[in-house]
Amino acid sequence: MARALRDVTLRDGLQALPRILPTEIKVALYRRLLRAGVQAFQVASFVSPKRLPQMADAEAVWEALRPLGGVRDALILNLRGYERARALGVDRLEMVLSLSEAYERRNAGRGLEEAWGELGEVAKRAAQEGVHLEVGLAYAWGGEASEDEVLRAAERAVGLGAGALGLADTTGRARPEAVHRLVLRVREALPHLPLRVHLHEGGLGLENARAALEAGATALDATLGGLGGSPFAGEVGGNLAWERLAEAGLAPLDRQVLEEAWTWLEQDLGHG
Numbered sequence: 001m002a003r004a005l006r007d008v009t010l011r012d013g014l015q016a017l018p019r020i021l022p023t024e025i026k027v028a029l030y031r032r033l034l035r036a037g038v039q040a041f042q043v044a045s046f047v048s049p050k051r052l053p054q055m056a057d058a059e060a061v062w063e064a065l066r067p068l069g070g071v072r073d074a075l076i077l078n079l080r081g082y083e084r085a086r087a088l089g090v091d092r093l094e095m096v097l098s099l100s101e102a103y104e105r106r107n108a109g110r111g112l113e114e115a116w117g118e119l120g121e122v123a124k125r126a127a128q129e130g131v132h133l134e135v136g137l138a139y140a141w142g143g144e145a146s147e148d149e150v151l152r153a154a155e156r157a158v159g160l161g162a163g164a165l166g167l168a169d170t171t172g173r174a175r176p177e178a179v180h181r182l183v184l185r186v187r188e189a190l191p192h193l194p195l196r197v198h199l200h201e202g203g204l205g206l207e208n209a210r211a212a213l214e215a216g217a218t219a220l221d222a223t224l225g226g227l228g229g230s231p232f233a234g235e236v237g238g239n240l241a242w243e244r245l246a247e248a249g250l251a252p253l254d255r256q257v258l259e260e261a262w263t264w265l266e267q268d269l270g271h272g
Helices: 007-015 023-036 058-065 079-087 100-107 112-129 145-161 176-189 205-214 242-247 255-269
Strands: 004-006 040-046 072-075 092-098 134-140 164-168 194-200 219-222
Touching: 004 058, 007 023, 007 255, 023 040, 023 058, 023 219, 023 255, 040 058, 040 079, 040 164, 058 072, 058 079, 058 092, 072 079, 072 134, 079 092, 079 112, 092 100, 092 164, 092 242, 100 112, 100 134, 100 242, 112 145, 134 145, 134 194, 145 176, 176 194, 176 205, 194 205, 205 219, 205 242
Parallel strands: 004 040, 004 219, 040 072, 072 092, 092 134, 134 164, 164 194, 194 219
Antiparallel strands: none
């Protein structure tokens, strides 16, 4: 089954840590993940540093990684983030909006209809400038949106110009049956569109990953050691861990290099 695996350690993995890591540590971590065999990365969020201090060096990280291998993209929430990323020449972006009004206000400080309006503006600019734009839908599971509403949101995003879609288990409450059912419905409705699934452990991360892939998801996100989770969603558990995916045969990575990278990062974080 063809699938793409994207590392989000530098972005989602680090964004809620109490200690702000310097740019050079992020670059060193990226190099270690490359050595483990990771090929695609989301490396930064172009968002307000007041809301996410860990991402205050987004421009510096992007510039520092420019000479290195790997396919890189960045996350944005609005037109301002788009413009910051484009000033650096970033041509692969993911814009996230929520299917929960309350979470959208916590995460981005706006209502849902405002978010959709802003997505329309970003998508228009992306089409004009040749930018690959993925739209991530937060709270695809575990929130107030029904499956029908998630499907309508996915179709709306594509109608606005999304070149790929992402479905996120923002709360970590998704269950394999629900993951399989929703992914299958979206794939049946939009069969030619790449579909990424972003999952948290929540006790069933690996089972949810398998369910997503079996239903036709074309991409998964993961982080080193399962680090991460939205700081605006409460206790959600960590992200899918590269180590668990590799052990289960779902990620063709060097497990020893991953273990060494995790040991190194733990020591830098003061966990060792």
